[in-house]
Amino acid sequence: MEVRKQYLFEITSRFVAVKNLSDGEEINRACENIKNNTKTSSKESLGLHELKQNKPWFDEECLGFSDQKKQTKKQWVEDTSHSNVDNLKNVRSETRRHFKNKKEYLKAKIE
Secondary structure, eight states: OHHHHHHHHHHHHHHHHHHTOOTTSOHHHHHHHHHHHHHHHHHHHHOOOOOOOSOTTOOHHHHHHHHHHHHHHHHHHHOOOHHHHHHHHHHHHHHHHHHHHHHHHHHHHHO
16 A cells, blocks of 8 residues: 555656646647656656566567568458458468477477
């Protein structure tokens, strides 16, 4: 409960400055101000949480497969023709196969 009170105190003190904005200021600047104030208050009161990397096997090559899959899906959404459906299925299976092989290779290498 103490952390919650500290966060509320931080956030309210930072938004006092936002209330005093003049009407002539841009809305984008005000939104950016709100975003930065929220982030800063959260870091100060809640602390910084380090995210652990769950997928050490995911590299640039995997990112390329993933991007290709996204592009193919966009094409399919724009035009749901039979050829785009087949293309999407092929790219999905290639991506899935690549990811599976990559994980299995790294597991075998670790063992």
